[in-house]
Amino acid sequence: xxxxxxxxxxxxxxxxxxxxxxxxxxxxxxxxxxxxxxxxxxxxxxxxxxxxxxxxxxxxxxxxxxxxxxxxxxxxxxxxxxxxxxxxxxxxxxxxxxxxxxxxxxxxxxxxxxxxxxxxxxxxxxxxxxxxxxxxxxxxxxxxxxxxxxxxxxxxxxxxxxxxxxxxxxxxxxxxxxxxxxxxxxxxxxxxxxxxxxxxxxxxxxxxxxxxxxxxxxxxxxxxxxxxxxxxxxxxxxxxxxxxxxxxxxxxxxxxxxxxxxxxxxxxxxxxxxxxxxxxxxxxxxxxxxxxxxxxxxxxxxxxxxxx
Numbered sequence: 001x002x003x004x005x006x007x008x009x010x011x012x013x014x015x016x017x018x019x020x021x022x023x024x025x026x027x028x029x030x031x032x033x034x035x036x037x038x039x040x041x042x043x044x045x046x047x048x049x050x051x052x053x054x055x056x057x058x059x060x061x062x063x064x065x066x067x068x069x070x071x072x073x074x075x076x077x078x079x080x081x082x083x084x085x086x087x088x089x090x091x092x093x094x095x096x097x098x099x100x101x102x103x104x105x106x107x108x109x110x111x112x113x114x115x116x117x118x119x120x121x122x123x124x125x126x127x128x129x130x131x132x133x134x135x136x137x138x139x140x141x142x143x144x145x146x147x148x149x150x151x152x153x154x155x156x157x158x159x160x161x162x163x164x165x166x167x168x169x170x171x172x173x174x175x176x177x178x179x180x181x182x183x184x185x186x187x188x189x190x191x192x193x194x195x196x197x198x199x200x201x202x203x204x205x206x207x208x209x210x211x212x213x214x215x216x217x218x219x220x221x222x223x224x225x226x227x228x229x230x231x232x233x234x235x236x237x238x239x240x241x242x243x244x245x246x247x248x249x250x251x252x253x254x255x256x257x258x259x260x261x262x263x264x265x266x267x268x269x270x271x272x273x274x275x276x277x278x279x280x281x282x283x284x285x286x287x288x289x290x291x292x293x294x295x296x297x298x299x300x301x302x303x304x305x306x307x308x
Contacts, residue, residue: 005231007017009127011097012130014130014185015056016051016059016132017055017127018042018056019031019128019131019214020041020043020283021038021041022064022131022279023041023044023131023132023275024041024042025036025041025065025132026068026153026278026279026282028134028277029069029278035049035050036061038053041268043101056110057283057290058090058287058290058293059286059289059290062303063286064282065284067281067285067286068278068279068281068282072145077094096226104198108202113222115167116166116167117139117165117166118168120168120170121140121165121166121169122137122138122139122144122145122169123137123138123139123171123175123176124136124158124161124172124173124177124179125173125176125178125181126149126154126157126158126173126174127174127177129148129185130146130183130185130283131276131283132149133149133152134146134149134181135147135154135158136177136181136184137161137165137170137232138180138294141199141201142199142201143180143184143199143200143201143248143254144200144201144203144251145161145164145197146184146250146251146253147160147161147250147252147271147272148272148276150173150272150273164250165264178206183198184198184253184254185253187243200254200255202250202251203250204245204250206246207238207241207245208245208248210233211242211245211246212249212251212257214229214233215249215256215259216255216256220256220259220284221284221288223259223260224259225262225263226242226246226260226261227263229260238253246271248258248271249271252272257271258276258277258281259281
């Protein structure tokens with residue numbers, strides 16, 4: 001299946017103003033930033049920002065700040081209830097909401113790994129994401145790279161990507177990669193289940209691939225420790241190696257290494273910075289809260305009522 005054949009979907013919550021506000025919020029969360037300062041970061045009036053943020057995140061800015069704290073991460077960790085073990089028991093085809101993250105993961109052959117993508121054509125593009133700009137790249141067999149663009153440095157993001165694939169033929173293809181960005185950030189979202197799978201074409205050592213496959217079992221809104229992951233893959237003494245595999249993860253967000261933290265609740269060691277990691281954990285926590293509220297309210301049946 002080629003990239004251009006993926007169905008195009010509207011990007012979920014891709015709002016650059018909200019991304020700027022979240023960046024400011026995460027950087028200053030210890031100071032409890034005011035509504036006025038957050039609105040200023042977004043370039044909006046306080047009233048309009050409050051309404052837009054609530055629509056975008058499903059919760060107020062003040063509540064979102066609570067999700068950024070170490071205390072919240074520690075609470076998630078304490079209540080994880082062996083989430084990886086549960087995921088393994090259910091299986092990828094099970095009915096549990098743990099596996100709303102639909103991916104088809106294919107590792108590269110040893111030859112492809114060794115040759116750094118020789119004979120591969122990789123299409124790439126830079127796009128807006130829910131928490132800022134991202135660079136996504138894909139071979140004909142699946143997504144092979146997704147990274148965050150730091151400080152608006154598109155050129156730097158491309159150079160970091162290209163350095164991982166020095167022998168591949170790189171083709172800029174904004175239109176062809178846009179559907180994959182939308183699909184990637186819609187993984188596990190309500191209403192997105194019928195969109196099909198996001199194929200992944202990953203390059204890593206056998207150990208790294210094993211770790212990344214374990215990370216794919218962590219549901220959105222949950223966190224686990226590096227030790228949990230090491231135990232899950234049957235190598236409880238390989239905690240440092242698990243951390244290194246997380247830092248080398250080539251697929252930000254899709255392979256959710258941001259959901260792995262220290263036992264203490266400390267958030268660090270993320271390839272794209274601790275602030276980005278905090279933002280992702282808070283963003284997913286807000287989404288889970290919004291989803292739970294929607295499920296409690298039940299479906300809107302008014303549109304199905306017969307006309308008077």
